[in-house]
Amino acid sequence: MNAAVAQFIASYSNIIDLCLLNSLIAYGLFLALSANMFSLATGGFMALGAYSSVYLTMELGLPFAPAVLAGAICGAAAAALIGAPVLRLRGDYFMLATFGFTEVVRVIALNWDSFTGGALGIVSIPRYTQTWHLVLALIVMVYVVHTLRGSYFGRAIAAIKQDDVVAQTMGVNVFAYRLSLFVASGFICGMAGAFAAHLNYFIGPGDFGLVRSVDALTYPILGGVNALAGPVVGAVFTTILPEALRFSNQLREILMGALVVAVVLYLPDGALSVLKLRRRSGKSGSGKVATATPRTKQ
Template structure:
């Protein structure tokens, strides 16, 4: 039994750690979405946290915890600085602004070769991230978010998500609340960047680009933006799906895209809604589909009948 567990861990430890890392990233975006902020800045914040922590551990021999916190604080300061002007934008303009921030950070990392190693990146990073780090921080983060959602601050943020006009009319400073959430989201992304850097031995500017930001946004949306465990479900689903679909390397991306589209179209509440799915709900969906089928016109009895 122990030998089987050892073999399983040797084969899938990297995948498990990646799932936990992505779940941690997902909760940072989950907080931003709780204030109705669809951000594409996660990659930029992760990049700042990753490079800051690596430069401290490799260049200054700083303790791992100090380097992680420093990376998170640098990302939080960046979120605070760009949040002041960016949060005055709405909808697509806000997403474009956060995407531009991620691209600016990526280009800077490419050109500051003396600091970041340029396109080659930084290699031989000491491995300091362990699985229990992810598990412990995820538990703490979930507990804190649960307490946050029940607090006065969390209730105000929930009201802002529904409609920011009414809360502002009753005296709630919508901008301050959103800026606070955006800053905390940046801090979490910075911590995640530090963990990722000390797990993979190597970092490069391309590791924290638009693709990373889109994946981070997809995790909580696919899992369920209103469910506390939604980010974990979305992260695990999105991370393990390519491994499950390895039987068809050519069609893997197509199948993965089709499955994600299916989740978005038929599970508006995310994958978490499957946990509360009941046979009666299935029967209701079946009856609706049958009703639509009966109501559809028969091509054999068209205008020429």
């Protein structure tokens, strides 16, 4: 109980840290979504990053930096293991496999008492994560995504997203691109897990389930998957809103749900599509082109 109270206070006073952390996760998901990979593996990656880094800092007494790196590598390795067999298949099998992965990790975390503390989790984790760590990671991330988008790699990724058959016939190794992006996504989420663990004093299996994965998907999708700033906008919005609605727990859930539904219904291409529509209508008056693409696809 004490831990939960401590976590409550920590998360309330550290809303900025939380926004930064969630933005980082949002970019991790953005990488996967940018090549049409609907990943529910975030919870699993974060759990791997969190538990492994906590083990390294608390049990083995390693410094924070190598522990975070190790957490990130765990996430990346897991992504390679899941991605390699499943990414060649069409349809939603990838989504199902990533979901299955997150559940496996959660169940293991729940039962491997000696390593994870089981259902009780691990408490009094030293608070090593500093705000500047998160800022730095986020800046690097934005630079990477921005540079990628401006290069021929970004062009290939955009082609994969819209029509992977075309990408293939133009010489893009779609499988290798998808796998690399997914591994990068695992790396980021693993790193975020390590940061999260050393931010909250406490980790437990409940922090990393399906809800965590779907929340993480919400950030970039809500913010818009076509804009560089989309993930940040979505993450900050969904992080600050519940804090602002803290006056009533149940009412908050209802209001929050209603708000998200409203955003989705009125801005079906994400919050940042407001800007895009305005720009387009200023030029040629046809904002419909972008939305017409998925339907002409086979």
